[in-house]
Each structure stands twice: as structure tokens, then as C-alpha cells.
Amino acid sequence: MMNHTLKNQYNLRPGTIITGKWHGNNYTIVKELGYGANGVVYLAKHKNTQVALKMSDNGMSITSEVNVLKSFAKVQGPQTLGPSLLDVDDWRILQGGPAISFYVMEYIQGPDLLSFLHKKGKSWAIVLFLQLLSDLEVLHENGWVFGDLKPENLIVTGPPPRIRCIDVGGTTMQGRAIKEFTEFYDRGYWGLGSRKAEPSYDLFSAAMIMINSAYPNRFKKTTGGISQIREAIRQKPELLKFEKALVKALQGHYSHAKQMRVDLLNVMVDKPILDPSLPPKRTDSGTTVNSQKKVPQAGRQMTRQTYRKKKKKSGWTEFFIIAMVLGILYALYTFNKLL
Amino acid sequence: MYTGKIRQILLITDGCSNQGDDPIAMAALAKEQGITVNVIGVTEKDIIDEKGMTEIEGIAMSGGGVSQIVYAEALSQTVQMVTRKAMNQTIQGVVNSQLQQILGRSQSMEDLPPDKRGEVMEVVDELGETVELEVLILVDTSASMKHKLPTVKEALLDLSLSLNARSGENQFSVYVFPGKKNDVEKLLDWTPKLQSLTSIFSQLSTGGITPTGPALRTALSSFSQKKSIRSLLSRDDESYFEESI
Structure with a gap:
């Protein structure tokens, strides 16, 4: 730190x-x-x-x-x-x-990002991230990079809840070297890029903040690199649905906050369509554009189903393990009684 | 444009010197040559004793630099922070003496009204970004440092990552003490990238005495006879600063 x-x-x-x-x-x-x-x-x-x-x-x-x-x-x-x-x-x-x-x-009054999410629930997370990305877009357009972007520097004011950045100590002119950073949110630390102030530097930090919201205690660098962080994303369902956008941000593929914002929004908007319990109303009223979209959506639904299956499988193994443990304990118990 | 160079020695150690010249005197000698000496004391569970602490602070003070005691885990952040802080101090010193030449003896940056100060600060920031930087890294490899060396290596790689994000040029050189034969041994000659450290560092042997003073003296001679940043003060009163005052 x-x-x-x-x-x-x-x-x-x-x-x-x-x-x-x-x-x-x-x-x-x-x-x-x-x-x-x-x-x-x-x-x-x-x-x-x-x-x-x-x-x-x-x-x-x-x-x-x-x-x-x-x-x-x-x-x-x-x-x-x-x-x-x-x-x-x-x-x-x-x-x-x-x-x-x-x-x-x-004076900007309010709890910091993680305390707010802890209190109000994780459904607020995506709303606040989208707000943050709009702010970053404006910041970047004006030639700056925030630099030391981390939950402690983000305050949620309101109501209505609105995310605000405080502490501009790390804010750096684009093209220069980042003035101040915190390891967990720094792409250099993870071996995923330079410390040059460019929009993608902030977007990396923003992605790490999203990951941080699912891992309040953060995690240590082991192997570093994209593989470790991707693994962390896959272990949390609330992150998994944003995997594509997060990984893209972590690898520096977004040059504008707007692009990342659109991708995150798409995940949110697609969701009701993907939910199999709802009849696909939206696609019914769809135009040709919508029907074109259908193909990848169907693909995604498939992956969802396989994911469910996997979950089911792991449910069965869980059941067997618990049954076996109980069985062994019972055997030990009866054995003790016999002696 | 400003063409000065900033020269620093970064000493990474975990305790007191026990042989040869007084390191504090050697640091003062460095300062006389326009070279700043920064010291980082690395501790782990073992705490650096008072004598070691006094020496670490003393070296940095007489070397005109920054000192910091840290746990090994925080080394990366500290190494880059200390280097940057010392660099800014040097630049601020240069700008201040420029201001004094223009505005008179008693004036320094603090005496300017906040608005003007902001404009001067932009110049300082600009210099920090573009100035040429030479850092000689001096690593203590006495026995107690052995298990901290992988962390030191990580921290140095991280330093080069931070500094190479600047648009100014960087030169690094690495020495360790005690060396195999002499008090101090050159590990890496002046180079803009520290990546080659990775292979060299794993072959390092540790042990023996802690000749901090002699190591500093050797480090000094490694800085070639190029002019230091201080001598530049008297040389060019460039118009560069004037526009902002």
C-alpha cells in the first residue's frame, strides 16, 4: 500500500x-x-x-x-x-x-463504495459502476487519467445514490507516468501493462474494483497475469456474467470508458431475454435486426444450460461427500459404543 | 528545454555497517558531487536495531535524500515512491534556486501566492516527467538479507516499470555488497532496462560483512565524470522558467 x-x-x-x-x-x-x-x-x-x-x-x-x-x-x-x-x-x-x-x-458526504454495497446490497454495484464509467469518460476526454482509482477513493452520496471520486492525488495528465497508485488496482503490479497514464489504465482499475466488490478482502498475487484474475472472476457468479467485459478491460482492449460501459449495459439488458422462465416476448416483436441477434443469444443460452448441468453435477458429488462423511462418523460412533 | 540529469544512489539494506569508511561521511561526499543518496531499510519480523536506524536516517540526511523503513512486502511501492520523492525534491531545489536568482535571495516557491505557485508546479511536474534520471542501486547482500533478495528483485523490476513510463530517459546500475572478492561488486552496468536482473539475481551468494561505507565510495566513482545537476544551476539561466513567473 x-x-x-x-x-x-x-x-x-x-x-x-x-x-x-x-x-x-x-x-x-x-x-x-x-x-x-x-x-x-x-x-x-x-x-x-x-x-x-x-x-x-x-x-x-x-x-x-x-x-x-x-x-x-x-x-x-x-x-x-x-x-x-x-x-x-x-x-x-x-x-x-x-x-x-x-x-x-x-464536503462530499457518504459511505465509501464497499461499505455502501455491503449495506445496500450488491444489486447497486452495476449501477454505480456505470456511473463511474460515465465520469471516467468525461475525465479522459479532458486529457486526464484518474490514476489511483480504488474503493476508498469512491464515495456514494445521495439519495439518490451517486458515485463521486475524491482524492485527486494520483490524477495524471495523459501520456505521463502515473503519479500514485495502489498495487491491487495497478496493472503494472499484475504484469498487465505499463504505468503510462492512458484511459485503459483507469479501466483496468475500474475492473479490479468490480472484482474487489465480490472479494471484499481482495486477494494476493500468486502467478499474476490475466490467468489468476480470470480464475477469480469465474469463481463468483456475480462476476462471471461480466467476464467478457472485465477481461477485455483487464487486457487493455478498451480505449474508451464508453465502450466498456456499453458492453456492461448489454449484459444487463440481455439478461431477461436469456432467462428461460420468461417467454421471449422481446424477440417476438423483433425486427430483422433482432432475429439476426438471435443466433449468438441461442449460443449463450446453451452455455448457460451446460453451466447449470455442471452445477447439478457438483450438487450430486456434494451429496455423496456429505453422505460418506456422515456414514464414516456413524461407523466410528458405533465402533466406539461396541468397545 | 532543460537538459539536466538527476543522479541518485538507492541503498537497500537491513542493518548497520560494520567495516570500512563511515557511510554517513560517504553520503555527504556524494551530496557534494550532486548525487542524492536514498536509503530503504527492509525489515521482516526482525526489527532493525536503534543503531541501524540512526545510521539509515543519517545516510539519507547527509546524502540529501529520503529514507524509509519498510516491511519486505511493501518494498515495491516504497522503492518507487522514495525514488520519485527524491527526484521531485531535487527538481524543486533547482526550481527554487532559479526563483531566487530571478526574484531575490529570500524568495522561494512557498513565498509565492497560491496561484503563481500552481504555475511553477506545472513546470516542476513537466521536469519530473522529462528529466534524465540515473539511479545506482546498492543492495546489501549480507547473510540476513538472503531471503529478502527475491523481494528486492521484484521491487527493482517494479521500479523500472514505473520510471520507464516517464518520457525522460532512465539509466540504472546495480551493485551488491559484500562482493565475491571485493567489498563491492558490480552486478549490472548502466542500462535503461532492469529486466536482465532476473537471471543474475538468482545466482547471488550472500554472506559476510556489511561494508556500507566502501560500497558507497565505489558507487560514487561509478558515476562518470559527467556534469552533475548542480553545476547546471550556474550554467544556464534558461528562459524556460521565466514564462511561468
């Missing part, structure tokens, strides 16, 4: 008032929200509104993040990329002492 450095050196107490050296705004610290490699984030109050205030002894990283947020602010449309930037300033703890850089941003 990246975040193993300096635990909060300032340790500001609630009630501390921070006054900016340049703009003179006052912020009252409410509590600490979190800390990472690049500083500490506090919840603070400014004129009765809640804001998030990030502070670091490394002025460089603060400045660099501010640059990213400023450029996000120029992007047209609903502001969902990062938190919106409110103020940038320095603070002197002691008169004449060194100044600490900080910036103030919108």
Missing part, C-alpha cells in the same frame, strides 16, 4: 481556527476525516457551511492537486469529477513560523 507514511503530524484539535495567510478566510476544524500519503483531510466549518480541508507539509502535492481540481472546474456539465475547489491558502501555526499549505473543497 502507498499510505504508510506519516500519520498526521499536526493533529489539530476540534475547534482550532485556521486563518489563511493570503485570502484571510477562517475555518474551524470539526474533526479529522482521513489521512493518506499526501496529507490529512479535516471536516471544517466556514460561515456555517461544512467543507473539507486538506493540509499537508508537502506543499508541492497540495499545489499539484489544486491544479487538477482547477482544471476539473473548467469542464462543462454537472460537476461530478472531483470535489469542487473553494479556496487555496497557507496557514501559519506560529507567528513568523513556516506556513503549511492547505486547500478547501466541497
